[in-house]
Amino acid sequence: MTDAAIVTEKLTRRFGNLTAVDGVDLTVAAGQFFGFLGPNGAGKSTTIKMLTGLLAPSSGRAQLLGLDFARHPVEVKRQIGVVPEGMGLFERLTGAEYLQFVGRMYGLDRPTTQRRSEELLDFMQLSDRPKTLIADYSHGMQKKLALAAAVIHGPRILFLDEPFEGVDALAAGALKALLGRMTERGVTIFLTSHVLEIVERLCSHVAIIHKGRLVAQGSLEELRAGIAGEEGSKTTLEQIFLSIVGQDGAQRPQLEELSWLM
Amino acid sequence: MADVARVPAVWEQIRLVAGLRWRILRNGLRKKNNQWDLIGMIFAGVFAALFVLGLSLAFSFGAYSFLSGGHEAWMAFLFWAIFLYWQLFHIFTAGFGAGFEFRTMLRFPLSLRAFYVIGLAYGLADFAAVASSCWLIAMIIGAARAKPTVLPTMIVISALFLLMNVTLERMIGSWLERILARRRTREIFFAVFILLAVSLQFLNPLLQRYGRAAQPWVRHVLPYLSVFPPSLAGRAIAGAAQGHSTDVLLGAAGISAYALLFSVFLWLRFATQYRGEELSETAAPVRAVLRRTSRTAEQPDALGLLTPQVSAVLRKEFRYLTRNSFAFFLLIMPPVFVLLFTTQFAGRHPTATKHPVSTEFFFPGMMAYLILILMAPAYNSFAYDGKGIQTFFTSPVSFREVFLGKNLLQVAMLTFELTLSMAAFSYLVGLPSLPVLVATLAAIVFNVTGQLAIANWSSLSFPRKLNFGQMRGQRQSGMAVLVSFGTQILLGAISAPVLFISRWTGNAWLPAEVFAFLAAAAIAGYSSSLDPLAVLAEKKKETLIDALSR
Numbered sequence: 001m002t003d004a005a006i007v008t009e010k011l012t013r014r015f016g017n018l019t020a021v022d023g024v025d026l027t028v029a030a031g032q033f034f035g036f037l038g039p040n041g042a043g044k045s046t047t048i049k050m051l052t053g054l055l056a057p058s059s060g061r062a063q064l065l066g067l068d069f070a071r072h073p074v075e076v077k078r079q080i081g082v083v084p085e086g087m088g089l090f091e092r093l094t095g096a097e098y099l100q101f102v103g104r105m106y107g108l109d110r111p112t113t114q115r116r117s118e119e120l121l122d123f124m125q126l127s128d129r130p131k132t133l134i135a136d137y138s139h140g141m142q143k144k145l146a147l148a149a150a151v152i153h154g155p156r157i158l159f160l161d162e163p164f165e166g167v168d169a170l171a172a173g174a175l176k177a178l179l180g181r182m183t184e185r186g187v188t189i190f191l192t193s194h195v196l197e198i199v200e201r202l203c204s205h206v207a208i209i210h211k212g213r214l215v216a217q218g219s220l221e222e223l224r225a226g227i228a229g230e231e232g233s234k235t236t237l238e239q240i241f242l243s244i245v246g247q248d249g250a251q252r253p254q255l256e257e258l259s260w261l262m
Numbered sequence: 263m264a265d266v267a268r269v270p271a272v273w274e275q276i277r278l279v280a281g282l283r284w285r286i287l288r289n290g291l292r293k294k295n296n297q298w299d300l301i302g303m304i305f306a307g308v309f310a311a312l313f314v315l316g317l318s319l320a321f322s323f324g325a326y327s328f329l330s331g332g333h334e335a336w337m338a339f340l341f342w343a344i345f346l347y348w349q350l351f352h353i354f355t356a357g358f359g360a361g362f363e364f365r366t367m368l369r370f371p372l373s374l375r376a377f378y379v380i381g382l383a384y385g386l387a388d389f390a391a392v393a394s395s396c397w398l399i400a401m402i403i404g405a406a407r408a409k410p411t412v413l414p415t416m417i418v419i420s421a422l423f424l425l426m427n428v429t430l431e432r433m434i435g436s437w438l439e440r441i442l443a444r445r446r447t448r449e450i451f452f453a454v455f456i457l458l459a460v461s462l463q464f465l466n467p468l469l470q471r472y473g474r475a476a477q478p479w480v481r482h483v484l485p486y487l488s489v490f491p492p493s494l495a496g497r498a499i500a501g502a503a504q505g506h507s508t509d510v511l512l513g514a515a516g517i518s519a520y521a522l523l524f525s526v527f528l529w530l531r532f533a534t535q536y537r538g539e540e541l542s543e544t545a546a547p548v549r550a551v552l553r554r555t556s557r558t559a560e561q562p563d564a565l566g567l568l569t570p571q572v573s574a575v576l577r578k579e580f581r582y583l584t585r586n587s588f589a590f591f592l593l594i595m596p597p598v599f600v601l602l603f604t605t606q607f608a609g610r611h612p613t614a615t616k617h618p619v620s621t622e623f624f625f626p627g628m629m630a631y632l633i634l635i636l637m638a639p640a641y642n643s644f645a646y647d648g649k650g651i652q653t654f655f656t657s658p659v660s661f662r663e664v665f666l667g668k669n670l671l672q673v674a675m676l677t678f679e680l681t682l683s684m685a686a687f688s689y690l691v692g693l694p695s696l697p698v699l700v701a702t703l704a705a706i707v708f709n710v711t712g713q714l715a716i717a718n719w720s721s722l723s724f725p726r727k728l729n730f731g732q733m734r735g736q737r738q739s740g741m742a743v744l745v746s747f748g749t750q751i752l753l754g755a756i757s758a759p760v761l762f763i764s765r766w767t768g769n770a771w772l773p774a775e776v777f778a779f780l781a782a783a784a785i786a787g788y789s790s791s792l793d794p795l796a797v798l799a800e801k802k803k804e805t806l807i808d809a810l811s812r
Contacts, residue, residue, distance in 0.1 A: 054655055055804060073800075077658035086811055088652030090578060092585045092730060097578075104574035105657040110563055133585070135730075149653075 005030040005157050005188035006051065010060035013046050020046040022212035023060065028190060028205070030065075030156075033183045035203035036192045039245055043212040044192045045085045045161055051190070052082045052159050065156060078106065081155035083163055087146040091135035095126045095145050098134060099152055106153035113152070120148040123178070125171065139166040147175060157188045164198055176202060200237035210245050272376045276383045279367065283387075314393045318400035325404030329412065334503040338496025340401055341423065344394045345492040348427045351390035352435060374536045381532055385432040398424060405499065415502035415510055422514060423495050426521040433528040436535065449587035449730070456591060460598060467605050491520050568670075571659045575667025582646055583671065586730050589639065589646075593675070596632045596683045603628060604690045618691075625687065625694045626702045626761055632683055633709055634750055636676050640717035641746040642739065643668050645728040649811045661799035662792040665718050676710060697770040701761060704777030709753050711784040715791040720745045722795065722802045725809040756780070 006028040013021040021043040028034045038044045049055035051062055053073055062069045064076045082088075090098055096117055103113030121127040124144040126137075134142060143166055150158060158179075164172050179189055179202065193199050199206065200220065207217040216223055224235045227243050321340055328336045367380065385391060398420045406413040442448045487493050498513025500506075565573035584590055607619045644651055654664050684693070693699055724739035760777060764770050799806070 052656055054652060054807060056800075074658045074660070077656060080656075082656045084652050084656065086649045086652070088649045088656065088811075090582075090650035090653065091648060092582050092646070093578065097581060101574050101578050102653065102657070104570040105653070105659055107570055107658070109570070 003029055004063075005032070005065055006034075006190065007063040008047075008051070008060065009063075011047065011050060011057055011062055012059045013043075013050060013055065014058045019212050021050070021057075021209075024209065024212075024214045026207060026214065026217065028188060030188050031183055031186045032205050033179070033189045033203045034191065035199035035206040036190060036209065037196070037199060037206060037241060038192075038209035042209045042245075044209055047209065048159055048161050048190070048192060049084070052080065052084065053077055054082075054084060078153075079155060080157045080159060081150035081153065082159045083143075083146045083150045083161060084159075085161045087142055089134050089142060089146060089149075092133055094131060094133060095121055095137070095141075095148075096130060098145065099149055102149040103152045108153060116152050120152060123174070124148050140168055140171065143167050144171055144175070151178075151182070155187065157190065158182065160189065160191045162193055163191060164193060164195060196237045196241055206237070208241065208244055216240075216244050272379050275367075275370075275372065275376060276380055279380060279384065280387070310389065310393075314396050317393075318396050321397040322400035322404035325401040326408045329405055329408035329499075329503055334500035335496065337405075337499045338493045341492035341495040342487075344397055344423075345427065345490075348390045348394045349431060349434065352388060352431055353438065368536065368538075374533060377536055378529060378532050381432055381436075381528075382428055385428045385435070388431070391428060391431065394427065395424060409503050412499060412502045416499060419495050419498045419514060419517065422517040422521060423491065426491055426517050426524065429521055429524040429528055433524050433531060436528070436531045452588050453591045456588075460595070463602055467602075489516075491517050494520075568667075569663060571657075571663040572667045572670070575664055576670050579668055579671040583675070586646060588730070592635075593679060595635065596679045597686045599632065599635075600628060600683045600686045601690065603631075604687065621691055621694045622698050624691070625698065626705065628683070628687065629680065629702055629706060630709075630754060630757070632680060633676070633706065633713075636679055637672075637710065637713050637717065637750070638746060640669075640672050640714060641720040641742045642724070642726055642728070643672075643717065643721040644725050644806065644810055646730060647810055648727060648729075651807055651810045655803050655807065660793075661796040664799075665792060665795060669714050669718070672714065673710065680706065695770070697764065697774055698761075700771075701764075701773035701777050704774055704781050705757050705761070707781035708777055708784045709757060711781065711788045712753055713749055715784075715788045715795075716745065716749045718791070718795050719798070722798050722806065725806050727810045727812055 004027050006026060008024055008026040011021060011024040011026070012019065024043075024047060026047075036044055036047065046055060050057050051064070051069070053069065053076070056070075065079055067076050067079075069076050090101065093101060099117035099120060100113050103116060104110070108116070118127070124147070126141060126145060126148070134145065137145065143163065147160070147163060150160070163175065167175065176198075183189055191199070191203065203220070205217075205219050206223060208215050216226075220237065223237075223240050227235050227240050321344075324340050325337065328334060328340075368377070372380070386395075402413070402416045402420055405416045442451060488497070494513045494516035496513075498510045498517075501509025501513060563573065565576060568576065604624075607624065639645070647654075654661070687693065694702070720742050724742040724745070726739040726742065757777075760773050760780075763772050763776065
């Protein structure tokens, strides 16, 4: 067994003339809570799709738990859980039916699938609507269900694309506790989020992607060390992010142009 | 304080709404995929113009001949025709999904009065309203040519009739909008709609059999129609032509009363919308119920012979089928078609032919027709999976298992439907001879299995997302339809001569033997197609996810 849970080498994805992800070299150690950041359209979701088998890379390769994804897709998929962009739910099933479906797709036996489905629905506070179709769930409920489905088989790596978006504060607290416990047990969590405070609180390591290229990678302390903050105060992740991604001043909106609003 | 200099006038707002609708239409056509829609719209526009123009001539001629020929009372028929078309047209089209959401205008600073007027104006932009207005104008011209003295009455009555119709149409429309906002009611609406469409097919046989018996009943009902707006309009025009001013006044007063009544109801509906009526897809929260621990896991698995993945897909497909009321409803069609076609072409008293068609030909033909209908969804089998398609790709399964699960349900459904249809056929006209029956059953295996392999390829190559409970914009991929028809024609072209071999050779069992061989070959071909299809699925995954996750 290798120490690195995720390793990418020159991972690249092109869509026609657009290079969405450009030669990304990424290393995520096993058991890390890893935050993957970037502005809108930077290539976060494209990267996560390539790492979960939803998108084939144009070039480069990805290794998960020492297995080459392209060569052993089924073996790799057995070990990972995914909450993809858009959640990928079958909306005409009930929550319990969907979890049972996913459990069986991962090869769990029926009693185990049944037991875990019920426990997960209880934990996610979704068990009081056994007959409600997923289509009739609120966005937050769908998110919780997608997360439950991603962990039902006990994955060793968990990929979460914006997992807290639309989830209420109570549920978010429970989810964070769950994810924290999972990392303690050695599960690697790869998370994208636009809420930098969440990433700062949860993640031990961070990578930042900008215009398809990896522009920073390391522990929060390592990234802080590279940024000159105010004396005596701790540099926040937002400051790190803005100093790396927002260096191009031309991209910052000019508020002066909206003087009639102020 | 917001920088709003003035609240725009109602007419300016109507112009803005019209401009908005035009831009939505124009921008929609900019998409490459919709270029064909533009051509389709041009054709539809030409046909619609011909339809309106042709019927305008007919209405004008009708009004002219009724008034000049001394049949003034028959003018009511023309008003009834317009009334029914105007009111029924939008009910039928309303169910085909939500178009432009008029209520979204409520976010802007509109008074209730302005909202009401815009709502009415919006109703006049409907095709049925435009067509009906043209026909009313045509009637005015025809009536004026026949009897110039009725012109003022004709104009007033037509204006009142138009106002009454547009108000009623908007009133029904706003109620339909409320009803169809919920997915479940929308699906029930489609089911009733299809049931009505199918029921119309039985009209001709029923009229032939019971038409004469129903005539006295119809005559008994007709006088009650005189209190409705179209009859009142006809009565007013007939009164004007015959110089009976009381009828003119009564007719005009009656239509005005209807218009006023509908206006009050419409105002109340719009006032509810204006206050912020919530129309949501989502069901109201239900009271939390105590969860009972399911015992299903302790019971033996009914699908224990299958792998967990195949049984999971099969169960999911079955649940999807039973929850898609539109697809589920189509399952009652085969026995209905058997009933319909046997009454028309077979049995003791066929209504469409003088002599019944022989069961030896009718049975295989009927089964071929049913397969044609029942196999059509297989050519776009991921249509209803939507974003769920990603689960298939993130799970550790080969698409071989996904196809097996989907195809097994398709075969189970076909078996059930064909068995039911055969039972109905057997009861109504009797089964064919044993060699033809066996040959047909083997032909079914050959046709279905042969089609499944091609249908799976079509599902991967030409995916098109379809939404539950929605018919508007619900089109299959044109290529998938072509592949489906091409395959069915090819297999039909192979099967038909085989069925006739017995006639040429005198060997009654030869078709059954040939079809048994073809069926075995088709099963072998299907089995060997699954692995290459799994490889193809991996190659096509981006197209699939993109097409189905929109």
